[in-house]
Amino acid sequence: MNKIAVVGSMAFDSIETPTGKAENVVGGAATYFALSASFFAPVAMVAVVGEDFPTAELDFLKSRGIDISGIEIAKGGRTFRWSGRYHENMNLRDTLDLQLNVFADFSPKLPGSYRDSDYCFLANINPSLQLGVLDQLNKPHLVGADTMNFWIETTRPELEKLLHKVEILTINDEEAGQLSGEHNIVLAARKIISMGPKHVIIKRGEYGALHFSADSIFAVPAYPLENVVDPTGAGDTFAGGLMGSLASAGSNPPTSQHIRQAIAYGTVMASFVVEDFGFARLRKLTRDDIDHRYRQFIALTQI
Amino acid sequence: MNKIAVVGSMAFDSIETPTGKAENVVGGAATYFALSASFFAPVAMVAVVGEDFPTAELDFLKSRGIDISGIEIAKGGRTFRWSGRYHENMNLRDTLDLQLNVFADFSPKLPGSYRDSDYCFLANINPSLQLGVLDQLNKPHLVGADTMNFWIETTRPELEKLLHKVEILTINDEEAGQLSGEHNIVLAARKIISMGPKHVIIKRGEYGALHFSADSIFAVPAYPLENVVDPTGAGDTFAGGLMGSLASAGSNPPTSQHIRQAIAYGTVMASFVVEDFGFARLRKLTRDDIDHRYRQFIALTQI
Numbered sequence: 001m002n003k004i005a006v007v008g009s010m011a012f013d014s015i016e017t018p019t020g021k022a023e024n025v026v027g028g029a030a031t032y033f034a035l036s037a038s039f040f041a042p043v044a045m046v047a048v049v050g051e052d053f054p055t056a057e058l059d060f061l062k063s064r065g066i067d068i069s070g071i072e073i074a075k076g077g078r079t080f081r082w083s084g085r086y087h088e089n090m091n092l093r094d095t096l097d098l099q100l101n102v103f104a105d106f107s108p109k110l111p112g113s114y115r116d117s118d119y120c121f122l123a124n125i126n127p128s129l130q131l132g133v134l135d136q137l138n139k140p141h142l143v144g145a146d147t148m149n150f151w152i153e154t155t156r157p158e159l160e161k162l163l164h165k166v167e168i169l170t171i172n173d174e175e176a177g178q179l180s181g182e183h184n185i186v187l188a189a190r191k192i193i194s195m196g197p198k199h200v201i202i203k204r205g206e207y208g209a210l211h212f213s214a215d216s217i218f219a220v221p222a223y224p225l226e227n228v229v230d231p232t233g234a235g236d237t238f239a240g241g242l243m244g245s246l247a248s249a250g251s252n253p254p255t256s257q258h259i260r261q262a263i264a265y266g267t268v269m270a271s272f273v274v275e276d277f278g279f280a281r282l283r284k285l286t287r288d289d290i291d292h293r294y295r296q297f298i299a300l301t302q303i
Numbered sequence: 304m305n306k307i308a309v310v311g312s313m314a315f316d317s318i319e320t321p322t323g324k325a326e327n328v329v330g331g332a333a334t335y336f337a338l339s340a341s342f343f344a345p346v347a348m349v350a351v352v353g354e355d356f357p358t359a360e361l362d363f364l365k366s367r368g369i370d371i372s373g374i375e376i377a378k379g380g381r382t383f384r385w386s387g388r389y390h391e392n393m394n395l396r397d398t399l400d401l402q403l404n405v406f407a408d409f410s411p412k413l414p415g416s417y418r419d420s421d422y423c424f425l426a427n428i429n430p431s432l433q434l435g436v437l438d439q440l441n442k443p444h445l446v447g448a449d450t451m452n453f454w455i456e457t458t459r460p461e462l463e464k465l466l467h468k469v470e471i472l473t474i475n476d477e478e479a480g481q482l483s484g485e486h487n488i489v490l491a492a493r494k495i496i497s498m499g500p501k502h503v504i505i506k507r508g509e510y511g512a513l514h515f516s517a518d519s520i521f522a523v524p525a526y527p528l529e530n531v532v533d534p535t536g537a538g539d540t541f542a543g544g545l546m547g548s549l550a551s552a553g554s555n556p557p558t559s560q561h562i563r564q565a566i567a568y569g570t571v572m573a574s575f576v577v578e579d580f581g582f583a584r585l586r587k588l589t590r591d592d593i594d595h596r597y598r599q600f601i602a603l604t605q606i
Contacts, residue, residue, distance in 0.1 A: 018486075088486065183321075183391065185509075186529045206488075207510035208524060217603045219524035221511060226489045260606045300520045303563045303601055 002247040006033045007046040007108045007133045008123025014083040017230050025278030026057050029123035032233035035282045036240025036269045038064040041247035046070040046108045050077035069111045077102035090231050091205045110136040119247045124148050127158035141252040144168035144243050152179050163196035170201045170239050203235050223271035223297050230277045234270040241269030268293045305550040309336045310349040310411045310436045311426025317386040320533050328581030329360050332426035335536035338585045339543025339572045341367040344550035349373040349411045353380035372414045380405035393534050394508045413439040422550045427451050430461035444555040447471035447546050455481050466499035473504045473542050506538050521563050526574035533580045537573040544572030571596045
């Protein structure tokens, strides 16, 4: 089966939402992505943690079949820490504290066994590092990437270089506007496609996602939930389901049908992760749970 | 074919959006609803205008096959006027001026020929007046209604009485929260269903719509547009397409399939009206345009 290499952050998060709080739960974009994708295809992580990172958590990743040989444990270092508080409208949050720690000097190095990965996801880190990862891969079928406002503002030349090497860009609507200079979401997506990616997927949180390619648009709502506990990691969990589903389908390039199914699986995975703090909901999730909700999602979007 | 009686406002609107402005264009909920529904089924309007209302505009409504015998022209009166400015984010607007004029004393009286209408839509007016309209109908198959924050705050007992007599409530997400006291949209819709309506349709502007009944949820995105000129009337135009499509299908009660198609037609109609100021885009619209975009909409939501 096609292997997915993912590079990104691993972290301890302290999270406050309108419904509760959780202290020092394991998070980070690479973690959410890898756990989500692991339900669909083999995953290999590239990340860095400090010596304070619990072995039990690394063992849990391994128990999901994830290759963690690319996770560096930095001697004497502390893991990246983030602390944030969500508003009543959980699309909004404030960062209360940020300690980069070992993540400040992250320089992703791929183990030899990762180099022939057919699929790669470059989670939200400095575009120079994302480019460095691509240089270490032999010839991936499909590269996906995420980015954020900070890199759009401060490292645009590197980001533009990256966009030429990426098939799929996942980005939220505000960032799409910022990257393209277009307020309208359709025009923004067209502009971004002209910058390189064949597929632009605009993430809109509780409002779902829009997919744009040169010749088509696809729109899905989010899965309506009665109980949203913690939106942290939803975007990376979405990307994990998306890339995992594509890797599992294996067509190269992906068909339009596979892309749509992959976006639906991404939506379903994101709907699970927000039901509890951190990735707690993913710990006990089964492939049956996923397929059951996928069928419900199809039913509730079918005209 | 099943006739739809609609009661609501007719107005002159002065509108500023980030892309331009329009002065004293004909608007009002009943107008938008009626024009939109007229592409699907016979419509009969109940409304009031002043002597300043142009005969040419009434003639245009007639040219669309709309029965205007229930539009009262109040002697010596002036038509309702609204003036507003949209933000860069066109989900937000400020009212700059509001002159109720003849609308302040609106007391809807249905011509005898309206009384056996099978379908009825009570656009956003005082719930007491909405109840008064229902008393004048013989035995409609299906009653839809809209409301707004003002009535939720000031006339809750009358609104609650109305909800027991309504099959379909269209409402935006903020108002749904206010009416139900629930922040979560799924819980809000469930609560509203327990208050009477069999179908609650939550309008989310550029993010689409959610439909809830006792045993199902249906979610659609909005039709993605490159050029949104003026969102005024989008909700009422949506309701017109919805009720028009249901009246044209004619099943009593409507099937789940008809409800979903009707919501898709409502979405398509709303996507047209926002492409120009007021209802300018509907003046030259054809049924072919509608069916063409409907097919595109199905294609872009199909997983």
